[in-house]
Amino acid sequence: MNARLVVLGGWFLLGLAACGGEDAADDETAGRETDVAASGPIVVYTVNYPLAYFAERIGGFDVDVRFPVPADEDPAYWNPTAEKIAAFQSADIVFLNGAGYAGWTEKASLPRSKLVNTSAGYSDRLIEADESLVHAHGPEGEHEHGTLAFTTWLDPTMAIDQARAIRDALAAQRPEAEARFDAAFTELESDLTELDAELMAAASALEGTPVIGSHPVYQYLASRYGIDLRSVHFEPDEAPSDAGWQELREMQQERAAPVMLWEAEPMPATRGRLAQEFEITSIVFSPCANTPDVDDYMSVMRANAQRLSAIAD
Amino acid sequence: MIGIRDLEFAYSDSDFRLRIAELSVAPATTTAFIGPSGSGKTTLLNLIAGILLPDRGTVETNGTVVTGLSDRERRAFRVEGVGLVFQEFELLEYLTVLDNILLPYRINPVLRLEPDVRDRAAGLAERVGIADKLDRLPRRLSQGERQRAAVCRAVLTDPPLLLTDEPTGNLDPVNREKVLDILFDYVHESGTTLVSVTHDHEILERFEDVVDFRSFHAFGPSA
């Protein structure tokens, strides 16, 4: 009789503990939901897709991330309408890429207090784009600065810095959720570090091999992984001009590169001619500046790394 | 019309004293008061009208013992029953001729300004020859026209007694005759009693009676 009571009592206590645990978990979720419900999600606008991806990963349900650039436009050269600019004006935070990305932001009227330049923390690591033509007024006149390369997120270590800037801005906006943002950032940082390792492995196999970029968008990739890269100005969906082929020819004569990186799948004719006339293998390395049709930034970048690896093999 | 008995009056600030044992004026007659200046002619007019009260005696005007009335009663009596014409016309410079004629109806609540009063005023003005000047201010009228307007004002209430103090004193001979004609035509038509103070002997023959103030016991510098 006593033993049965003890066992029953034990089961009873265990049951209580279990219920209490579940309640605690429910309380925490409810607490989070109450936080967000009370003040609503932080409305975040970004100028490119990678920043939107980072913001979503870090912010979770605390943020409402909006990236209004149409899928078929290059966000770097997008010219928004006044209505779209008004939407940016209404954001709680606007994440800028920095390095002169999205020139429209220089000519738009945006609230300074809401702008976060995600590259501000490492401006000394920004790369000047070569070959840019600048102008001046008069011999002693004002000079225009050279433009900077701006596809910073192609270097995962820089992407981590940008993500960190996003985490800091979200935590400043909503301190009570800082722990959540921290945890999510740590996960993202781990993923990006893994990606960095994959790209490093793929690139190390290419060591010493000259590479051509179809467009000057791979500077940060080249810089991070020590890739010997020079660029032309080929569009994947357009046949290169005669002058373009001539430029490539001259470049190949100086140093013959067996690999060309493309932002998207080139036209078969172009791929064929590159292979036959120049012995160049084309591979797609998508900069992922805009929202991909399928998957996300991480998947696209991993796929990029895999294709790079395959070539090296 | 007028009956005066044992009247004594003196101004407080002068030596002048008027004493009349008995005087009467018959109704519907014309009487002139003559005498030297300071003999009390205007004073008696004022006593008859109830403007002044005697120290002693009685003044009866048109059946009313004026000396027995209160101030308010005397004013009411005066505004309805006595028409006054002054030597200096005494028109108000800021009123039109018509408004001057209608003046009695605006200054005492016993009289009410009805439309027929305006018609009567217009009729009187027509009669005396100033109908085309009703909307003018007095300064734009000649002396004669002003006195004619004053006469209209005096007779507008159709008073039984008309008291005039040197009515032609400030008029040239032509206008003097015109105004006198108007006065006498009016009193003869209406049966109004006219008492007029004058020192102009040339007009005395027009009056039925003449009262010479030298016959009264009046004391003072000119008595």
Next chain:
Amino acid sequence: MSGTSYLAWRYLVFHRWKTAVLVTALTLILFLPIGLRVLVRQSSEQLTSRAEATPLLVGAPGSPTELVLNSLYFGSDVPATIPYTESELVAGTGLATPIPLYVRYRVRDQPIVGTTPEYYGFRGLELANGRLPAILGEAVLGAAAARALDVGVGEHVISSPESVFDIAGVYPLRMQVTGILEFSDTPDDDAVLVDIKTAWVIEGLGHGHQDLARPEAAAGVLRREGNVVIGNASVMQYNEITPENIDSFHFHGDPSAFPATAVIAVPTDDKASALLQGRYQDGASIQIVRPDAVMAELLGTVFTVERYVVAGAAIVGLATLATTLLVFLLSLRQRSRERETLSKIGGSPGAITALMGSEIVFVLALSLTLAALLTWLASRYGAEAARAVVGL
């Protein structure tokens, strides 16, 4: 109209000039001290509330009054400028939100206020129609500015040259009006509000022109040095920013060095305000002021002057009252014969007194009414008029 009222009215009409002079004199002595007080109080309330709504102002060393008058009331005296980076520095402290201002240029008599979008929320400005500026070259007008310039949404305004003789100076910029603000009864009603970058374009720090790298622009090229194309003086600059040419607009130089006339600093709390003021305490290259303190000092002087003026007006008023009384007494004396006539022909004492007294009563009543009306007008429109006169 009753008998005596009519007679009184005719008297006043006949003596209308005398009546008018008396009414004017009495109205003025009644209104001046009260009206002045109402005007000063109202103006000071408006000025004070504007100053109290602006916590801190950062600017170049110099007259705090000039800084406050230019930044809050858009006065035409432009203080020395500070570099735009001071706004970023304020943001960097984390103690306050900065709102930079560049108030220098005008569209005719209306001040152009170059600022950032935070300004509209800070000042509680609402749109009556249209939208706020989105890109360079757009402007939103205060209600009074729109009326004065006679423009509506979709039309244009042009910045005025600073000096008609300065032919090498600032180019007029044609700006599109995107919106008009609701009336706010503040100096913002008179303003043409633009992004601060647009003000820099007016200054000439930014401009747009043909791409000198293109073959079509060959006539504008002086020579090339390496990758630098040097343009000659014939390069024509656009005087309006349109969707077609906006891509060509750019700034030369470092924007952090571009000018601002002031930075409004909105601290997060009182402690942050004290900390921020402490940082700028030495005031060597920059000063921080509290607009409410500056205005209080300025208004203190105004109130002192007001007291003297009111005292002076009171003395003059007494003298005027005495003179008016004399005029009334003389008038009464002048009418003694009229009183006698009226009494003789049977006028009641009440009517005669009413007639004699009507002049005084009417003049007093009309003067009081006019003084009350003027006081109401002063309370309703006085502050606006004072601002227009003072040029704020």
